[in-house]
Amino acid sequence: MNNEVLKNLSYGVYVVTSNCGETPTGCVANSLIQVTYNTVLVSMHHDNYTNKCIEESQKFAVSILGIDIDNKVIGTFGYRSARDVDKFKDINTKIVNGLHIIEDAIGYLVCDVVDKMETETHTLFLGKIIDCEMLHDEIPMTYAYFHKERKGKSPKNAPTFSN
Numbered sequence: 001m002n003n004e005v006l007k008n009l010s011y012g013v014y015v016v017t018s019n020c021g022e023t024p025t026g027c028v029a030n031s032l033i034q035v036t037y038n039t040v041l042v043s044m045h046h047d048n049y050t051n052k053c054i055e056e057s058q059k060f061a062v063s064i065l066g067i068d069i070d071n072k073v074i075g076t077f078g079y080r081s082a083r084d085v086d087k088f089k090d091i092n093t094k095i096v097n098g099l100h101i102i103e104d105a106i107g108y109l110v111c112d113v114v115d116k117m118e119t120e121t122h123t124l125f126l127g128k129i130i131d132c133e134m135l136h137d138e139i140p141m142t143y144a145y146f147h148k149e150r151k152g153k154s155p156k157n158a159p160t161f162s163n
């Protein structure tokens with residue numbers, strides 16, 4: 001089986017944020033789909049700190065990344081754990097409905113969790129969109145673009161990671 005084919009599916013690249021109490025957290029996600037006009041589904045690895053925080057707060061936000069996003073955003077949120085580092089320290093964000101949004105994102109969604117499903121490695125959170133807005137008129141970054149043009153690598157907790 002050639003898992004490289006999965007990189008050609010039409011994914012976006014997003015930063016999903018939540019809160020653990022008063023502390024913000026977040027990570028890069030590529031597995032997010034629109035389910036209906038007002039619901040999305042996001043996949044979070046069980047080991048991601050953000051998974052725990054979404055579970056506890058029952059809220060998450062999605063910052064939609066464009067092709068011009070600074071590599072610092074992807075590096076900070078994609079390859080470091082909020083257990084070890086303050087991911088928001090050097091990243092420009094704004095607060096929307098109590099959740100951090102990446103200011104340089106092209107748009108955002110804020111969601112309340114309405115259901116979830118467990119898989120062997122990931123939790124699928126179904127979120128009802130309670131707020132959303134376009135921030136910049138740019139081209140969204142796809143997962144294929146991230147790999148081909150930016151030479152990005154999938155972190156071990158990404159749904160598409162394979163050895």
